[in-house]
Amino acid sequence: MAASLPFLHFSAQILQTKVHSKIFKPTVNPKLNGSCVISCSYSSNEREPGRGGGVDSGGDGGVKSVERLLEEKRRAKLSDRIASGEYTVKKYSFPGQFRNGLSKLGVSEEVLEFLFKWMGGPEDYPRIPEAKGTIGAIRSEAFFIPLYRLYLIYGGIFRLSFGPKSLLIVSDPLIAKRILKDNSKAYSKGILAEILDFVMGKGLIPADGEIWRVRRRAIVPALHQKFVAKMISMFGEATDRLCKKLDAAASDGEDVEMESLFSRLTLDIIGKAVFNYDFDSLKVDTGIVEAVYTVLREAEDRSVAPIPFWEIPIWKDISPKQKSVNAALKLVNETLDNLIAICKRMVDEEELQFHEEYMNEQDPSILHFLLASGDDVSSKQLRDDLMTMLIAGHETSAAVLTWTFYLLSKEPNVMAKLQNEVDSVLGDRFPVIDDMKKLKYTSRVINESLRLYPQPPILIRRSLEEDTLGKYRIKRGEDIFISVWNLHRCPSHWEDADKFNPERWPLDGPNPNETNQNFSYLPFGGGPRKCIGDMFASFETVVAVAMLVRRFDFQMALGAPPVEMTTGATIHTTEGLKMTVTRRRQPPIIPTLETPTVKIDSSINIPSVKTVSGQTDEVSSARS
Numbered sequence: 001m002a003a004s005l006p007f008l009h010f011s012a013q014i015l016q017t018k019v020h021s022k023i024f025k026p027t028v029n030p031k032l033n034g035s036c037v038i039s040c041s042y043s044s045n046e047r048e049p050g051r052g053g054g055v056d057s058g059g060d061g062g063v064k065s066v067e068r069l070l071e072e073k074r075r076a077k078l079s080d081r082i083a084s085g086e087y088t089v090k091k092y093s094f095p096g097q098f099r100n101g102l103s104k105l106g107v108s109e110e111v112l113e114f115l116f117k118w119m120g121g122p123e124d125y126p127r128i129p130e131a132k133g134t135i136g137a138i139r140s141e142a143f144f145i146p147l148y149r150l151y152l153i154y155g156g157i158f159r160l161s162f163g164p165k166s167l168l169i170v171s172d173p174l175i176a177k178r179i180l181k182d183n184s185k186a187y188s189k190g191i192l193a194e195i196l197d198f199v200m201g202k203g204l205i206p207a208d209g210e211i212w213r214v215r216r217r218a219i220v221p222a223l224h225q226k227f228v229a230k231m232i233s234m235f236g237e238a239t240d241r242l243c244k245k246l247d248a249a250a251s252d253g254e255d256v257e258m259e260s261l262f263s264r265l266t267l268d269i270i271g272k273a274v275f276n277y278d279f280d281s282l283k284v285d286t287g288i289v290e291a292v293y294t295v296l297r298e299a300e301d302r303s304v305a306p307i308p309f310w311e312i313p314i315w316k317d318i319s320p321k322q323k324s325v326n327a328a329l330k331l332v333n334e335t336l337d338n339l340i341a342i343c344k345r346m347v348d349e350e351e352l353q354f355h356e357e358y359m360n361e362q363d364p365s366i367l368h369f370l371l372a373s374g375d376d377v378s379s380k381q382l383r384d385d386l387m388t389m390l391i392a393g394h395e396t397s398a399a400v401l402t403w404t405f406y407l408l409s410k411e412p413n414v415m416a417k418l419q420n421e422v423d424s425v426l427g428d429r430f431p432v433i434d435d436m437k438k439l440k441y442t443s444r445v446i447n448e449s450l451r452l453y454p455q456p457p458i459l460i461r462r463s464l465e466e467d468t469l470g471k472y473r474i475k476r477g478e479d480i481f482i483s484v485w486n487l488h489r490c491p492s493h494w495e496d497a498d499k500f501n502p503e504r505w506p507l508d509g510p511n512p513n514e515t516n517q518n519f520s521y522l523p524f525g526g527g528p529r530k531c532i533g534d535m536f537a538s539f540e541t542v543v544a545v546a547m548l549v550r551r552f553d554f555q556m557a558l559g560a561p562p563v564e565m566t567t568g569a570t571i572h573t574t575e576g577l578k579m580t581v582t583r584r585r586q587p588p589i590i591p592t593l594e595t596p597t598v599k600i601d602s603s604i605n606i607p608s609v610k611t612v613s614g615q616t617d618e619v620s621s622a623r624s
């Protein structure tokens with residue numbers, strides 16, 4: 001770890017950022033050889049006029065607008081500097097220039113070929129376009145935003161240099177494919193593994209090489225179809241608990257902060273799924289829930305820290321924050337060790353007949369599957385894997401739900417279409433596995449939300465050997481950021497790239513993924529390190545969205561803070577997503593002239609029936 005600390009320091013600074021949720025419009029600057037230059041103009045991702053909490057309508061008046069003006073001025077200055085070519089570095093390598101020069105002097109191609117071959121010099125690859133500058137220029141934004149602006153100027157691969165340090169920024173689908181899939185063996189997780197070591201150890205996300213291969217082979221089978229189908233009812237039960245909470249808020253006329261509620265919902269879900277533990281965090285704030293959040297926050301803080309403070313001798317032992325992190329980590333680890341021990345006892349007492357789709361009905365968790373499969377692994381490794389899945393499956397899904405509801409609040413037509421589909425597919429019951437293929441528009445809404453807000457927005461790699469990326473040669477030890485944000489918003493690939501438009505994915509087409517979109521769309525990564533929880537997460541978010549929108553309408557709350565982005569591992573809001581939640585009204589009953597035969601049809605909505613949550617609900621019984 002120590003070897004790469006200076007880099008860590010540097011890269012971490014890039015990550016320390018926040019930004020308004022605004023859209024950048026590229027304009028072409030003829031001075032720069034026709035290359036694309038961004039002027040920082042923003043289009044209206046804001047709220048409707050008159051509703052509170054829009055980007056321009058935060059209740060903080062003067063101070064924020066001054067800050068905003070300064071911010072816009074600073075961005076305009078950065079754009080001017082980019083346009084002036086200040087960041088641009090010559091594109092050809094020294095051997096290339098030398099060879100060019102000799103050629104101009106009349107040296108024949110054959111001689112040049114021989115000379116350069118004989119000299120054993122590097123092949124004449126063009127030099128990777130380079131953006132140079134001071135880190136301060138891009139510090140005050142969520143780090144993937146300035147990377148987007150630079151991408152529109154420098155293209156699908158460029159080097160971002162700050163003094164002696166540099167990063168390769170990749171936004172080209174074919175280069176991403178080479179790194180993630182075609183030549184994935186030549187890349188490791190690099191800095192990511194270093195930052196996450198304290199919490200995930202050699203868990204599946206940070207692990208590389210043989211450990212990763214063995215663990216992936218052991219864990220993937222645990223997420224088999226039967227397990228995922230079983231999870232659907234658990235997703236429904238957990239979402240139902242959230243519905244009850246929202247019901248109470250709707251009755252009391254209280255606004256709710258949805259981001260933290262989604263975080264709790266997905267924590268409850270992932271705890272049950274991975275190690276059969278009910279955090280019950282939607283109801284109670286126990287010590288363990290707090291400890292999990294302390295650990296999670298620390299992981300996020302470390303990924304954006306200006307210096308690796310956790311490495312400083314003495315400081316790490318006396319800092320109150322580090323002490324509380326260590327105590328939280330100890331509690332979480334002890335809890336996991338306990339759960340492993342309990343599960344081991346259960347498996348020992350079980351009459352086991354292990355097979356491919358093995359599942360214990362009382363405890364269908366991934367942990368139970370792993371132990372029953374005879375997974376021969378140390379408790380520490382098992383704990384690292386559980387912790388990894390807990391973190392990987394929690395914040396990502398919560399972020400997807402948060403941004404989906406943010407987007408829906410701005411597009412009432414999409415919301416209406418979504419509610420129609422959910423009404424007709426689900427009616428009044430809990431979702432089951434068969435509904436997943438019927439809730440097509442709901443899936444498209446999630447697909448589109450993941451396009452606009454990919455979680456995480458950047459994938460990190462380090463080259464383990466030399467490689468050729470496009471027409472460029474790269475060295476061993478290059479730190480690489482693959483910007484999924486850029487891939488997903490590329491203006492030449494996507495029509496109206498910044499628009500939330502679920503219709504762009506035809507309902508009768510395949511579910512979009514990295515393969516059928518040829519790496520222009522990477523919601524779950526790609527290649528051998530693709531997310532193992534993709535199906536789990538897709539169904540989890542479909543169930544949650546469907547159950548919530550059939551029962552409630554969601555609007556940004558009056559006077560809510562503006563929705564701005566900040567990043568750790570996933571994209572968060574800076575001040576939460578404050579919404580007004582109201583129960584949906586029954587659609588008007590249209591009387592028919594025919595007198596029906598007196599026969600009770602269970603599909604007719606009768607007011608005042610028991611809802612799936614067990615409550616009597618006069619207004620929305622058919623939708624609860």
Ligand code: HEM
Pocket residue numbers: 204205216388389392393394396397400455456459460522523524525526528529530531532533534536537538541
């Ligand atoms: C909507 C929710 C989710 C999103 C958007 C998401 C996204 C991703 C992405 C993009 C990667 C690739 C990372 C890389 O290549 O560097 C990944 C890997 C991973 N995800 Fe997910 N994920 C989600 C939910 C889950 C869930 C629910 C689980 C666990 C059940 C999970 C477990 C993992 C693991 C273990 C890896 C590492 C795989 C490996 O390196 O072999 N994820 N995820």
